[in-house]
Amino acid sequence: MFVLVNLKAYPRDPVEVAEAAASVDSGAAEIAIAPQTAHIDAVAETGVQTWAQHLSPVEHGSHTGSTLAEAAADAGATGTLLNHSENRLKLADIDGSLDAADRVGFDTCVCANNPDQIRAAAALGPDAVAVEPPELIGSGTPVSKADPDIVRDAVEAAESVDPTVDVYCGAGISTGEDVVAARELGAEGVLLASGVAKADDPAAALADLVDPL
Amino acid sequence: MFVLVNLKAYPRDPVEVAEAAASVDSGAAEIAIAPQTAHIDAVAETGVQTWAQHLSPVEHGSHTGSTLAEAAADAGATGTLLNHSENRLKLADIDGSLDAADRVGFDTCVCANNPDQIRAAAALGPDAVAVEPPELIGSGTPVSKADPDIVRDAVEAAESVDPTVDVYCGAGISTGEDVVAARELGAEGVLLASGVAKADDPAAALADLVDPL
Amino acid sequence: MFVLVNLKAYPRDPVEVAEAAASVDSGAAEIAIAPQTAHIDAVAETGVQTWAQHLSPVEHGSHTGSTLAEAAADAGATGTLLNHSENRLKLADIDGSLDAADRVGFDTCVCANNPDQIRAAAALGPDAVAVEPPELIGSGTPVSKADPDIVRDAVEAAESVDPTVDVYCGAGISTGEDVVAARELGAEGVLLASGVAKADDPAAALADLVDPL
Amino acid sequence: MFVLVNLKAYPRDPVEVAEAAASVDSGAAEIAIAPQTAHIDAVAETGVQTWAQHLSPVEHGSHTGSTLAEAAADAGATGTLLNHSENRLKLADIDGSLDAADRVGFDTCVCANNPDQIRAAAALGPDAVAVEPPELIGSGTPVSKADPDIVRDAVEAAESVDPTVDVYCGAGISTGEDVVAARELGAEGVLLASGVAKADDPAAALADLVDPL
Numbered sequence: 001m002f003v004l005v006n007l008k009a010y011p012r013d014p015v016e017v018a019e020a021a022a023s024v025d026s027g028a029a030e031i032a033i034a035p036q037t038a039h040i041d042a043v044a045e046t047g048v049q050t051w052a053q054h055l056s057p058v059e060h061g062s063h064t065g066s067t068l069a070e071a072a073a074d075a076g077a078t079g080t081l082l083n084h085s086e087n088r089l090k091l092a093d094i095d096g097s098l099d100a101a102d103r104v105g106f107d108t109c110v111c112a113n114n115p116d117q118i119r120a121a122a123a124l125g126p127d128a129v130a131v132e133p134p135e136l137i138g139s140g141t142p143v144s145k146a147d148p149d150i151v152r153d154a155v156e157a158a159e160s161v162d163p164t165v166d167v168y169c170g171a172g173i174s175t176g177e178d179v180v181a182a183r184e185l186g187a188e189g190v191l192l193a194s195g196v197a198k199a200d201d202p203a204a205a206l207a208d209l210v211d212p213l
Numbered sequence: 214m215f216v217l218v219n220l221k222a223y224p225r226d227p228v229e230v231a232e233a234a235a236s237v238d239s240g241a242a243e244i245a246i247a248p249q250t251a252h253i254d255a256v257a258e259t260g261v262q263t264w265a266q267h268l269s270p271v272e273h274g275s276h277t278g279s280t281l282a283e284a285a286a287d288a289g290a291t292g293t294l295l296n297h298s299e300n301r302l303k304l305a306d307i308d309g310s311l312d313a314a315d316r317v318g319f320d321t322c323v324c325a326n327n328p329d330q331i332r333a334a335a336a337l338g339p340d341a342v343a344v345e346p347p348e349l350i351g352s353g354t355p356v357s358k359a360d361p362d363i364v365r366d367a368v369e370a371a372e373s374v375d376p377t378v379d380v381y382c383g384a385g386i387s388t389g390e391d392v393v394a395a396r397e398l399g400a401e402g403v404l405l406a407s408g409v410a411k412a413d414d415p416a417a418a419l420a421d422l423v424d425p426l
Numbered sequence: 427m428f429v430l431v432n433l434k435a436y437p438r439d440p441v442e443v444a445e446a447a448a449s450v451d452s453g454a455a456e457i458a459i460a461p462q463t464a465h466i467d468a469v470a471e472t473g474v475q476t477w478a479q480h481l482s483p484v485e486h487g488s489h490t491g492s493t494l495a496e497a498a499a500d501a502g503a504t505g506t507l508l509n510h511s512e513n514r515l516k517l518a519d520i521d522g523s524l525d526a527a528d529r530v531g532f533d534t535c536v537c538a539n540n541p542d543q544i545r546a547a548a549a550l551g552p553d554a555v556a557v558e559p560p561e562l563i564g565s566g567t568p569v570s571k572a573d574p575d576i577v578r579d580a581v582e583a584a585e586s587v588d589p590t591v592d593v594y595c596g597a598g599i600s601t602g603e604d605v606v607a608a609r610e611l612g613a614e615g616v617l618l619a620s621g622v623a624k625a626d627d628p629a630a631a632l633a634d635l636v637d638p639l
Numbered sequence: 640m641f642v643l644v645n646l647k648a649y650p651r652d653p654v655e656v657a658e659a660a661a662s663v664d665s666g667a668a669e670i671a672i673a674p675q676t677a678h679i680d681a682v683a684e685t686g687v688q689t690w691a692q693h694l695s696p697v698e699h700g701s702h703t704g705s706t707l708a709e710a711a712a713d714a715g716a717t718g719t720l721l722n723h724s725e726n727r728l729k730l731a732d733i734d735g736s737l738d739a740a741d742r743v744g745f746d747t748c749v750c751a752n753n754p755d756q757i758r759a760a761a762a763l764g765p766d767a768v769a770v771e772p773p774e775l776i777g778s779g780t781p782v783s784k785a786d787p788d789i790v791r792d793a794v795e796a797a798e799s800v801d802p803t804v805d806v807y808c809g810a811g812i813s814t815g816e817d818v819v820a821a822r823e824l825g826a827e828g829v830l831l832a833s834g835v836a837k838a839d840d841p842a843a844a845l846a847d848l849v850d851p852l
Contacts, residue, residue, distance in 0.1 A: 009695075009702040009710070034703075036710035038691075041680040052677075054704030056648075062832070063648040064673075065693030065726030067704075071648070071675035083304060087704030090301045095330050117308050119336035123374060124329050161336060161374060193701070222482075222489040222497070247490075249497035251478075254467040265464075267491030269435075275619070276435040277460075278480030278513030284435075284462035300491030406488070509730060517722060517730045521756050542763050543734050549758035549800060587762060587800060 001179060001213050002128075002168065002189030004051060004109070005206070006034045006081065010197045014039040017196065018046040020203035029179075029210035034081055037067055044076025052080040054087055055106070057096025069100035079107035081191075083121065085134050095124050109168055109191075114150070115157040122158040122165040129158050130191050132170035142171070142178035148185055155186035174205075176212040183213075214392060214426050215341075215381065215402030217264060217322070218419070219247045219294065223410045227252040230409065231259040233416035242392075242423035247294055250280055257289025265293040267300055268319070270309025282313035292320035294404075296334070298347050308337050322381055322404075327363070328370040335371040335378045342371050343404050345383035355384070355391035361398055368399035387418075389425040396426075427605060427639050428554075428594065428615030430477060430535070431632070432460045432507065436623045440465040443622065444472040446629035455605075455636035460507055463493055470502025478506040480513055481532070483522025495526035505533035507617075509547065511560050521550050535594055535617075541576070541583040548584040548591040555584050556617050558596035568597070568604035574611055581612035600631075602638040609639075640818060640852050641767075641807065641828030643690060643748070644845070645673045645720065649836045653678040656835065657685040659842035668818075668849035673720055676706055683715025691719040693726055694745070696735025708739035718746035720830075722760070724773050734763055748807055748830075753789070754796040761797040761804040768797055769830050771809035781810070781817035787824055794825035813844075815851040822852075 005021065007014050014035040021031045032049035035042075044050040056066035072080070082097050083089045089097065094110055101108045109128040110121040121129045131154035136146055151169050158165045169187035173179060174195035182190050192209075199205035218234065220227050227248040234244045245262035248255075257263040269279035285293070295310050296302045302310065307323055314321045322341040323334040334342045344367035349359055368380045382400035386392065387408035395403050405422075412418035431447065433440050440461040447457045458475035461468075470476040482492035498506070508523050509515045515523065520536055527534045535554040536547040547555045557580035562572055577595050584591045595613035599605060600621035608616050618635075625631035644660065646653050653674040660670045671688035674681075683689040695705035711719070721736050722728045728736065733749055740747045748767040749760040760768045770793035775785055794806045808826035812818060813834035821829050831848075838844035 006703060009697055009699055009705050009707040011699045011709075036705075036707050037676040038679050038706070038710040038714040038716075040677050041714070058648055060648055060650045063725055064645060064720065064723040065706075066648050066675075067677070068648040068675050070650070071677040075677040075680070077677075081703065084703040086702055088303045088305050091296060091304045091307060091330060091333055092301050092326060094304060095327070095333070113305060114308070116337050117304060119374070120304055120308070120333040123332035123336045161332070219490060222484055222486055222492050222494040224486040224496075249492075249494050250463040251466050251493070251497040251501040251503075253464050254501070271435055273435055273437040276512055277432060277507065277510040279435050279462075280464070281435040281462050283437075284464040288464040288467070290464075294490065297490040299489055514729045514731050516727045517733060517756060517759055518727050518752060520730060521753070521759070539731060540734070543730060545762035545800070546730055546734070546759040549762045550755050587758070 001029045001183055003029050003031045003179070003209060004034060004168070004189065004191045005031065005196045006053065006191060006193040007036065007197050008053070008086070008193055009036065012197045014043050015046060017202045018043040018048045021206055022046050022048045023203055024206045024210060026210050028213040031206065031210070032079060037072065040072060040075035040077050049079070050077045052077045053084065054082065055080045055097045055100050057093040057100055059100070069104045069106065073104040073106070077106065079109070082108060082110045082126070084111045085113065085132055091120070094121070098124055098126055111170065115153040118154045118157040119161050122161040125162065126165060128166035128168050128189060129154070130168040130170045132191065136171035142173050142181065145178070145181065146172065151182065151185040151187060176209050179209055180212050214242045214396055216242050216244045216392070216422060217247060217381070217402065217404045218244065218409045219266065219404060219406040220249065220410050221266070221299070221406055222249065225410045227256050228259060230415045231256040231261045233419055235259050235261045236416055237419045237423060239423050241426040244419065244423070245292060250285065253285060253288035253290050262292070263290045265290045266297065267295065268293045268310045268313050270306040270313055272313070282317045282319065286317040286319070290319065292322070295321060295323045295339070297324045298326065298345055304333070307334070311337055311339055324383065328366040331367045331370040332374050335374040338375065339378060341379035341381050341402060342367070343381040343383045345404065349384035355386050355394065358391070358394065359385065364395065364398040364400060389422050392422055393425050427455045427609055429455050429457045429605070429635060430460060430594070430615065430617045431457065431622045432479065432617060432619040433462065433623050434479070434512070434619055435462065438623045440469050441472060443628045444469040444474045446632055448472050448474045449629055450632045450636060452636050454639040457632065457636070458505060463498065466498060466501035466503050475505070476503045478503045479510065480508065481506045481523045481526050483519040483526055485526070495530045495532065499530040499532070503532065505535070508534060508536045508552070510537045511539065511558055517546070520547070524550055524552055537596065541579040544580045544583040545587050548587040551588065552591060554592035554594050554615060555580070556594040556596045558617065562597035568599050568607065571604070571607065572598065577608065577611040577613055602635050605635055606638050640668045640822055642668050642670045642818070642848060643673060643807070643828065643830045644670065644835045645692065645830060645832040646675065646836050647692070647725070647832055648675065651836045653682050654685060656841045657682040657687045659845055661685050661687045662842055663845045663849060665849050667852040670845065670849070671718060676711065679711060679714035679716050688718070689716045691716045692723065693721065694719045694736045694739050696732040696739055698739070708743045708745065712743040712745070716745065718748070721747060721749045721765070723750045724752065724771055730759070733760070737763055737765055750809065754792040757793045757796040758800050761800040764801065765804060767805035767807050767828060768793070769807040769809045771830065775810035781812050781820065784817070784820065785811065790821065790824040790826060815848050818848055819851050
């Protein structure tokens with residue numbers, strides 16, 4: 001089971017969370033941290049798997065203010081989120097950013113809101129898609145409990161287009177029980193943010209998350 | 214065969230082109246005109262099938278500067294382009310704009326550049342997708358001649374995701390021969406712009422286009 | 427005093443509101459209606475002053491899905507809002523859209539949130555700027571009452587950059603008293619939306635608005 | 640004289656350029672390097688003054704894929720470009736990003752194309768504005784030679800709104816002569832990119848640039 005902790009723009013020290021993640025005996029879980037781009041370097045140095053929160057659909061060249069895949073890779077990232085609900089992208093740019101990720105061998109996860117968009121995202125050939133109903137983000141109510149059908153529908157939607165694309169489950173995940181529920185619905189990973197990034201003790205929160213796996 | 218004339222922001226009088234289209238004995242062809250939003254009313258009054266060039270993904274409400282589906286319908290439109298290469302949309306907004314189009318019963322055509330994006334567009338369930346390689350737009354070289362494989366690939370891509378979605382072929386179409394070639398490659402429609410909008414005699418240009426059908 | 431009724435994407439029949447506006451003996455007030463682009467034609471035919479809610483920063487050419495100034499003018503508009511809080515624009519595009527408005531002789535009003543942005547907007551040389559604190563939009567609490575200083579500050583900010591630029595006051599205006607208060611704070615116009623567009627009797631709402639002027 | 644080397648998304652090793660900059664006896668010049676966000680850490684470690692190419696207008700919180708000012712500061716940046724012609728921003732976002740830069744005490748430079756936009760940018764209160772006529776970017780023809788009036792006009796425009804705002808001069812700068820010409824026209828800094836980033840010997844290119852100062 002893949003567990004991605006998205007640090008967003010939270011005030012939490014990213015190295016503290018990264019070290020917590022590195023310290024967890026993850027057993028059946030693979031934990032990765034997605035910090036701010038400027039923090040990739042410091043997070044990757046802890047040895048934890050490090051993801052970008054976004055990549056620009058550009059190649060080397062005149063692109064001021066972009067997030068170049070090669071630069072994220074230099075800093076130590078090995079994967080990237082794309083099209084998070086807080087950073088919606090143009091269809092053509094998701095395609096371009098997946099090409100950018102391919103250039104540097106990143107794992108990729110394209111987020112989407114509903115089964116139709118999951119199908120579209122899966123059709124672009126990422127490694128994974130993530131279903132994150134916007135009304136559940138940060139709610140503390142896991143999508144696996146609030147709306148299990150949306151996870152099942154997402155798994156089915158991705159499968160109908162490309163069975164090699166994994167489905168991750170985001171929004172409201174905060175306990176090991178939520179992770180198990182997501183797995184039982186067919187998800188091969190979870191995305192979470194505040195459940196770890198805002199925890200008093202991120203190491204304990206992560207240990208709880210992966211404990212039942 | 215569906216023939217959509219996109220008037221873009223050309224200086225051409227839209228009513229002149231609309232009347233030309235209405236005058237053509239289209240036989241096996243169905244001709245529609247996509248004018249500026251502010252011209253929909255005048256174009257639709259000629260009796261020609263009228264499309265919007267874009268719809269916003271909004272419902273009724275506080276959305277200043279949007280292009281509301283209901284307003285386009287009031288003015289007489291019955292279809293819409295979405296995600297044209299000159300107006301690329303976020304994946305979530307293509308989905309939302311298709312919902313908006315459904316509310317008013319519009320025909321829909323989502324544009325895309327390459328087979329991967331065609332698959333993604335088709336996965337969202339429009340009536341049609343259009344493949345328009347950007348390097349051929351306005352080139353005078355029809356995609357059916359410059360790169361017939363991209364049309365074949367687009368037809369195959371759409372079919373693999375949803376066989377009910379038609380494929381239109383854009384970019385560089387200017388003669389009846391081009392339309393026939395597009396049809397032979399599996400396209401059920403063509404998009405064109407300058408070939409008619411910049412013609413000395415739009416009625417003659419349209420008559421030539423549909424003549425061999 | 428200039429009174430602009432922004433119909434946004436409301437379900438209200440735009441012609442009904444336009445006829446109401448045309449029927450009001452506006453005396454000291456000049457009333458204009460800003461409908462959806464597709465409704466400009468129908469609204470302008472009532473004889474009321476008609477504004478666009480937005481113009482694109484483009485010239486004639488290959489710009490699918492744009493709102494061309496010339497098309498809005500053809501349909502009967504004579505002015506435009508720009509950079510409404512529901513349709514924020516890039517700085518360079520506000521400049522470009524003002525150029526587009528100049529080509530067709532439109533009156534222009536650039537919206538902004540705070541005195542710094544008012545100064546920036548005024549520096550681009552529009553006919554007017556509008557201050558609309560986002561927290562008051564649709565609140566029913568007029569900015570002239572909730573935060574009179576922001577109107578005074580906006581007037582001063584615009585004046586410091588270009589004394590020929592008028593200041594309009596938006597957000598929360600719904601009564602004639604609000605309009606008078608705005609005028610006393612130095613505003614030469616008001617923007618309103620739901621106060622008229624959602625009124626049971628738009629003609630009565632408009633008559634009340636301009637009555638004390 | 641301030642000399643900002645924008646590394647854009649060039650393939651050049653950013654640390655190599657940073658070390659070159661650190662090695663130049665800059666005398667009357669202050670040299671800064673603006674790398675990719677993911678490279679800020681490594682560039683700042685060389686001791687050279689390090690700028691971001693962009694900051695997002697966000698505070699701490701749920702903003703996936705943003706460029707948080709605090710994260711750029713953590714990594715060692717002390718200044719930021721905003722609204723570069725390759726990364727045009729909404730007016731409201733330039734204002735918000737300047738607020739973000741203020742939170743972390745960054746120097747700020749807002750780019751713009753023409754005197755009207757320079758006035759607008761200066762009205763937002765940055766430390767500097769940069770005039771970069773897009774047609775000269777990467778041309779090798781310095782704006783100070785191709786169009787000296789645009790620099791003079793920019794200096795005058797900024798001064799008319801806020802005399803404390805410096806004016807930098809971008810586009811086509813590649814020699815010490817260009818820098819001197821810019822200074823004589825009233826600029827207090829220059830922005831350059833390919834002139835150093837694509838030079839065979841960046842240290843020599845930088846030494847030449849600052850030599851006549």
